Amino acid sequence: GTGLVQLVGAGPGELGLLTVRGLRAIEAAEVIVADRLGARAVLDQLETERGRPLDAEIVDVGKHPGHHAVPQEGIIALLVELGRAGRRVVRLKGGDPYVFGRGGEELAACRAAGVDVEVVPGITSAISVPAVAGIPLTHRGLATAFTVATGHDQIAELGGGRDHTVVLLMGVGTLANSATTLARGERGAGCPVAIVEDGYGAGQRVTIGTLGTIAAQAARRGVRSPAVVVVGDVVRLSPYAPAELAVD
């Protein structure tokens, strides 16, 4: 038979935020190639809810403590091999396959190898992790656009003020630099910032400050990856915002 590779977005790591189509793909899969904490967490929750293991063989290609992740070339080679062997494969990725998920590369490789492949969108952490902290990325009177970037990349050239929300993924390591850069522009040092660690996970924690204070706060609280950083006036809507920042 002909194989099929489905690149499925697992969402932020909560079974309820998987899509209906993603769930059906997982239940029909023969092999699941899972990466990242979010994807693995969804499979664990699904098996708990079912009360029995999934039928599929699960290949875990994410990072483990003490182990390196399988490199991207290895993942692509595996998907192509499984697809050519006629297997029904789910490639389960945290968030959305097309938002910093390298889904485009995996799609292109499968297609070039003659393997049927499709993308099933997922809920990106860029939007859903701020949401779990009560922060909408847009809000009438507070924000009318948003930008998503990783770490420090492309922050320097980014225009806009506090009504243009900025979301940084994988931004903990470069937080001090990013905050300094963003504070230099129209946003200023008083612009509100939230860090949401381990969104939807057991270690979920929200830290709120300003571009001028956030790096010191993060150091003091020992903020760690995975975390999503949100910059802009929408942060004031969070129930975690201190009184001096909060919207009345």
Add this chain to the structure above:
Amino acid sequence: GTGLVQLVGAGPGELGLLTVRGLRAIEAAEVIVADRLGARAVLDQLETERGRPLDAEIVDVGKHPGHHAVPQEGIIALLVELGRAGRRVVRLKGGDPYVFGRGGEELAACRAAGVDVEVVPGITSAISVPAVAGIPLTHRGLATAFTVATGHDQIAELGGGRDHTVVLLMGVGTLANSATTLARGERGAGCPVAIVEDGYGAGQRVTIGTLGTIAAQAARRGVRSPAVVVVGDVVRLSPYAPAELAVD
């Protein structure tokens, strides 16, 4: 009893892209307050798949041909009234409640009125509609950040080049202006642009050109709302891209 209002993101209008939690909320609701084409389409597909109507009463507050939409104040008043009456309510919104969905306003109003309220994220059209045209918002070597805005707002101050993807929602009416403005910057008139009309709907159609040509193409093809506009080198990955723009 105490009421509950759930602000549920319906996704782009395909039942399979509703979340598991969103589906369960709809099935448990007593009243569903639905707006926009996307939300209504999902309910129709769900009733077709079940083979019988939903148990909930459906209140349609979206625009119909010849009718105005219920104004936002009226929707908020309805949610608060239903919640206070102890009803279990789903407020079903196209895309994600927190991305140009005015979910933050509805949440704040319910909370202020003492009505229990929660947000269930959905798949935003800003990401999933480009995806259905084969366009990832980020891609190694082609794009490392993306910005989502409506129409012409905040386009002028937006920095970045073709590796910073721009998504315009509700941008058909202002397309010519937006394209001219974006072409003035680092992106240039040759920067690829895609318009995806009626994503996931019966009238889905993809038009691809450049910032220099897209307004004339859109006029010639009679491009209409709802449509998502994507600007940047990622457009070259679409199978709809003409040979001279396509990535080899």
